[in-house]
Amino acid sequence: MTLPICNICAKTGVLCSVCESKLESGKISELDVELSKILYKLGKGEIGFERAIDTKNFIVILTRKENVGKIIGKSGDNIRQLSKKFGKQIRVIGTDDLNEMIYDFVAPGRIISINTVYKPDGSVIQRVRINKRDRKKLRMGIDEIEKLISSLTNSNVEISFE
Numbered sequence: 001m002t003l004p005i006c007n008i009c010a011k012t013g014v015l016c017s018v019c020e021s022k023l024e025s026g027k028i029s030e031l032d033v034e035l036s037k038i039l040y041k042l043g044k045g046e047i048g049f050e051r052a053i054d055t056k057n058f059i060v061i062l063t064r065k066e067n068v069g070k071i072i073g074k075s076g077d078n079i080r081q082l083s084k085k086f087g088k089q090i091r092v093i094g095t096d097d098l099n100e101m102i103y104d105f106v107a108p109g110r111i112i113s114i115n116t117v118y119k120p121d122g123s124v125i126q127r128v129r130i131n132k133r134d135r136k137k138l139r140m141g142i143d144e145i146e147k148l149i150s151s152l153t154n155s156n157v158e159i160s161f162e
Contacts, residue, residue, distance in 0.1 A: 002048040003040065004032040010040035029054075035061065038085065039071065042078050047071055050095060053151075055144055058089050062152070065094035091139075098153060102128055105145050109134035112162060125156045132161040 003010055005019040005028065015023065015033065022028045031052045039047045047070045049063040059082070061071060071092045072079050082090045093104045099114055112129040119125065126149070130138075138145070142159050149157040 003036040004028040004051065005036045007045060010036045013037055038082065042081065043070060053148065058091050058140065059086055060091045060093055060148065062093050062095045068092050068094050102149060105149060106130060106138065109137045123156065125158050128157065128159045129162050130159060135161055
């Protein structure tokens with residue numbers, strides 16, 4: 001189980017010097033700290049995540065695939081508590097595979113394909129083609145999805161509808 005802060009800080013709610021320096025340097029956010037404390041209590045130290053991202057409408061929790069179910073909780077209890085606490089919808093995304101992560105961001109929209117496009121100027125773009133009938137099903141805005149995936153993968157992402 002890994003959290004952005006150490007287990008002692010998550011348990012006590014007081015940050016040690018190492019975790020405090022991570023927060024000050026921007027390696028972790030206030031949201032990471034708060035979420036670590038809550039998930040430590042909910043899961044009795046058995047739930048971990050890598051990073052949390054606060055968007056306009058959602059809080060996206062990035063974690064390893066095996067922790068997704070633990071964060072959601074039995075019958076979605078943990079997600080409901082987190083959603084109530086933060087006042088936003090919570091999305092839990094597994095980070096093990098890039099394509100699966102993109103599918104999770106776009107769900108319930110259906111992806112036709114994910115292609116790597118090599119441009120003449122030497123840049124590389126990941127083009128995600130989505131069924132045009134699913135445009136209204138997307139839970140996040142197109143720009144928001146592109147920015148999130150780009151920031152996580154360090155590559156440019158372009159979403160198109162066909």
